[in-house]
Amino acid sequence: MSDLDEKQRIAAAVARITGTLELVEDTDAIELLAGFIDAGGAVRFSQLLEEMAAAPRSAHPTPLPPSLPGKVMTRLAEIEARLDDGFTHAFRPRYRLTTPGRAWSTLGQFGLINTGQRLDSTAFKKACRALWAPYNEFLETQLKRLRFAIRDLRDEVAKTLHQMGPAAAELTQLDAALTVGTRGVIDDLYRRITPAFELLFEARLKGILRRSDGLDVTIFSEGFSQNGWLGEILSDAAVLYHALLGREGRRLVDLVKNALLLHESIRVD
Numbered sequence: 001m002s003d004l005d006e007k008q009r010i011a012a013a014v015a016r017i018t019g020t021l022e023l024v025e026d027t028d029a030i031e032l033l034a035g036f037i038d039a040g041g042a043v044r045f046s047q048l049l050e051e052m053a054a055a056p057r058s059a060h061p062t063p064l065p066p067s068l069p070g071k072v073m074t075r076l077a078e079i080e081a082r083l084d085d086g087f088t089h090a091f092r093p094r095y096r097l098t099t100p101g102r103a104w105s106t107l108g109q110f111g112l113i114n115t116g117q118r119l120d121s122t123a124f125k126k127a128c129r130a131l132w133a134p135y136n137e138f139l140e141t142q143l144k145r146l147r148f149a150i151r152d153l154r155d156e157v158a159k160t161l162h163q164m165g166p167a168a169a170e171l172t173q174l175d176a177a178l179t180v181g182t183r184g185v186i187d188d189l190y191r192r193i194t195p196a197f198e199l200l201f202e203a204r205l206k207g208i209l210r211r212s213d214g215l216d217v218t219i220f221s222e223g224f225s226q227n228g229w230l231g232e233i234l235s236d237a238a239v240l241y242h243a244l245l246g247r248e249g250r251r252l253v254d255l256v257k258n259a260l261l262l263h264e265s266i267r268v269d
Contacts (some may be wrong), residue, residue, distance in 0.1 A: 068160060069256050072153070076249040079149045083245065086142050087238040091226040097134045100221035106130055107209070107220075114214045119206065128202050135201070135230075139194045139237055146241055147190070150248045154179075157252060161259045168259040175255050197237055204229050 091097060098106075107113050110123040161172040208215065208223060223229045 068157070069253070069260070072157060072253060072256055075153050076245070076252070079146065079153070079249075080242070080245060082149070083142065083146060083238075083241055086138075086145075087234060087241075090138060090234055091231070095134075095138055097138060098131050100217075100224040103131050103224050104217050104220055112209055115209065117210055119209055124206065124209070128198075128205060131205070132198050132201050135234070136194050136198060139197060139234075142237075142241060143190065143193060146245060150245070150252075154248075154252055157256060161256070164259065167262040171259050171262060172255065175251075193237075193240065197233060200233055200236075201230075204233070 089095070104113075106127055110120075110127040112119065112123060112127055158172050158176065162169045208220070208229075225231060226234075
């Protein structure tokens with residue numbers, strides 16, 4: 001899949017989640033970065049910059065391990081493989097997601113089958129909460145595992161880069177300061193991910209329950225499956241999670257490459 005096709009796939013997934021998609025062109029990098037730093041983040045960022053200026057520098061720099069870039073790419077590929085495995089096997093019994101049969105039974109218990117436009121909002125909310133809960137737990141778990149894996153890899157890389165010398169150490173500290181400074185806004189964006197998918201689930205389920213021609217268990221089960229509208233929602237989540245991994249992975253790879261360039265330029269000089 002080409003980069004353009006992948007971007008279009010991600011854009012389509014985001015559009016389904018949000019209902020709108022804004023494309024920002026000619027954005028100033030500093031202005032864009034400032035939008036990801038809140039008041040608390042700005043204070044933390046400033047404090048870390050001051051600590052960087054006062055921190056002692058290593059007097060005995062070590063060469064960058066030539067295998068580091070390759071190791072980073074290998075680890076990122078391993079994280080991606082685990083992410084793929086989770087979504088590929090999401091509908092297997094080990095994840096205990098709500099089955100079509102159980103979902104149909106739950107809808108019947110709340111009196112929501114073949115009601116047409118006369119949908120009891122309270123009953124619908126309760127049914128949605130019960131049906132979506134296992135899927136929400138699955139998506140939250142996959143997201144947390146992804147973020148923890150990236151964080152651990154970044155910490156390992158930072159320890160190695162810190163030993164290379166003052167230039168690489170300062171670049172690594174600046175990267176860490178930016179991470180801390182933008183954490184509040186980024187964390188808030190991450191917190192919105194699974195609620196956005198829940199809203200999408202509610203909208204799709206409501207549209208199906210309001211079918212004027214009625215609804216039977218066969219039609220419902222086809223949609224409430226890996227190959228139906230429910231599977232499409234999880235597919236959108238997989239696309240988004242891969243995009244998040246790609247973003248963080250590129251940033252980490254760029255950090256290693258830039259540290260190497262700095263280290264080599266100082267060594268040559």
